[in-house]
Amino acid sequence: MENYTVKKVLNNNVIIANWREEDAILVGKGIGFNSKKGEVLSKDKIEKVYIKTTSKMSENYNKVLDNIDNKIVGISEEIINFSEKALNTKLNEGVHISLPDHINFALRRIEKGINIENPFLEELGIIYPKEYEIAMKALKMINERLKVNLPKDEAGFICLHIRAGITKQQVSESLAYTKKISKVMELISKLKGKPLDKNSLSYVRTLTHLNFMIERVKENKTIKNELLDSIKEEMKSEFGIAIKVAMLIEKLFEIKIPEDEIGYIALHLKRIGQY
Numbered sequence: 515m516e517n518y519t520v521k522k523v524l525n526n527n528v529i530i531a532n533w534r535e536e537d538a539i540l541v542g543k544g545i546g547f548n549s550k551k552g553e554v555l556s557k558d559k560i561e562k563v564y565i566k567t568t569s570k571m572s573e574n575y576n577k578v579l580d581n582i583d584n585k586i587v588g589i590s591e592e593i594i595n596f597s598e599k600a601l602n603t604k605l606n607e608g609v610h611i612s613l614p615d616h617i618n619f620a621l622r623r624i625e626k627g628i629n630i631e632n633p634f635l636e637e638l639g640i641i642y643p644k645e646y647e648i649a650m651k652a653l654k655m656i657n658e659r660l661k662v663n664l665p666k667d668e669a670g671f672i673c674l675h676i677r678a679g680i681t682k683q684q685v686s687e688s689l690a691y692t693k694k695i696s697k698v699m700e701l702i703s704k705l706k707g708k709p710l711d712k713n714s715l716s717y718v719r720t721l722t723h724l725n726f727m728i729e730r731v732k733e734n735k736t737i738k739n740e741l742l743d744s745i746k747e748e749m750k751s752e753f754g755i756a757i758k759v760a761m762l763i764e765k766l767f768e769i770k771i772p773e774d775e776i777g778y779i780a781l782h783l784k785r786i787g788q789y
Contacts, residue, residue, distance in 0.1 A: 518555045518563075522579070524588030530579070531555060537572065539564040539610070541595045546588075562595050567607060574611050582618045589659055590614035593652040597676050600648050605679030612685065613675050617656065620668055632667035634692045636712040637699070639670075640721045641692060642677050649673035694766040698724060701762050702783065705755045710786065720782040724763070727778070731769045739774035741781075749780050756780040 518531035518538060523546040531538050542561035549555070566572045578587060590613045598605055623630060632638070639646040649672035657664055671685075674692075678685045699721060703710045710717050730736050739745070746753050756779040760771040771779075 518557075518560070520549050520551050520553045520555060522551070522584070523549050524584045524591065528588040528591045529555075533563075533565070536565060537575075539566075539591055541591055562598075564591075564607070564610065566610075571607060571611075578611055578614055582614050585660060586618050586621070587614045589656060590617055593648075593655065593672070594679070596651070597645075597648050597679070601644060601676075601680065603680060605676070606682045608682075609675060609679035612678070613672075616671060616675055620664060620671070621660070621662060624662060624664060630665055630667050630671075632670035634689070634696055635667055635670045637692050637696050637721065638673050640718050641695060641725050642673055642688075645676040645680070646670070646673045648676055695721065695724060697766065698759060698762055702755070702759060702786065705758060706783070706786070714786075716782070716786040720786050723778065723782050727771075727775055728763065728767055728769065731771060731775065732767075736772050736775055737778070739777040742774055742777040745777045745780050749784055752780040752783040753777070755783055759783075 518533050518540060520529055521532050521537065522530040524530065526547045527541060527543055527545055529540050529546045529549060531540050540555065540560050540563055542559045545555070545559045545561075566575055591610070594605055594609055594613065620630060646669065649669040650666075652672050653664060653666070653669045656662065674685045674688050677683075677688045681688070699710065699717075702720070753776070756776045759779055760776045763769070764771055
């Protein structure tokens with residue numbers, strides 16, 4: 515029988531427990547309510563168990579517990595738990611360190627009156643829709659539970675941490691990718707000669723298409739374009755812009771865009787700004 519002994523209560527739903535002389539993070543609805551240090555927990559309350567896999571991870575997590583408010587650490591663990599359920603995947607354990615550290619940093623900035631701005635909020639919502647939806651839920655939870663008012667921009671940063679937890683990349687890598695995509699959309703706006711409405715359906719579709727196109731090209735799974743000749747003939751202006759857009763993508767992402775894919779870019783450029 516597995517016995518978990520309460521070591522520290524982080525909040526009503528998260529505790530640190532001792533298990534086989536190791537510290538485990540336990541998540542479950544009401545698991546921490548009225549729980550006392552040294553108490554043996556009932557297994558039926560435990561929804562999720564996280565065991566740190568390395569001594570370095572344990573050391574870093576202990577630093578988090580020592581330096582960050584228990585409420586922040588606890589809510590971070592709840593966010594990780596419902597993220598894993600929503601995405602049906604286990605996040606990289608590094609997120610147990612990076613997420614509470616980031617939330618703590620964001621709260622300290624707000625306390626000091628420093629604005630949190632995320633210039634890539636719309637792009638993040640389009641490129642990583644599932645992660646962004648979870649991040650919005652997380653933001654609402656943080657603001658309600660901790661009685662703070664973190665801005666919507668913060669959801670973009672939480673989204674990046676969740677994404678990094680899935681891909682095992684650094685947050686900076688996901689942000690760098692988003693910045694590159696944003697540069698491409700800025701070029702389209704410049705070449706079209708007008709600002710683009712980031713909330714329009716055509717903008718969302720174009721950015722989504724570019725994101726998946728880059729993935730396809732990287733994996734050598736490009737799509738044959740049966741309409742290519744017609745596009746080149748009937749959409750000369752858009753195809754010319756598409757070539758310039760493709761050249762920037764090639765430079766930023768170090769890939770080669772086939773002409774068939776350039777044709778699809780032209781189709782989206784024709785639609786963008788129309789609706």
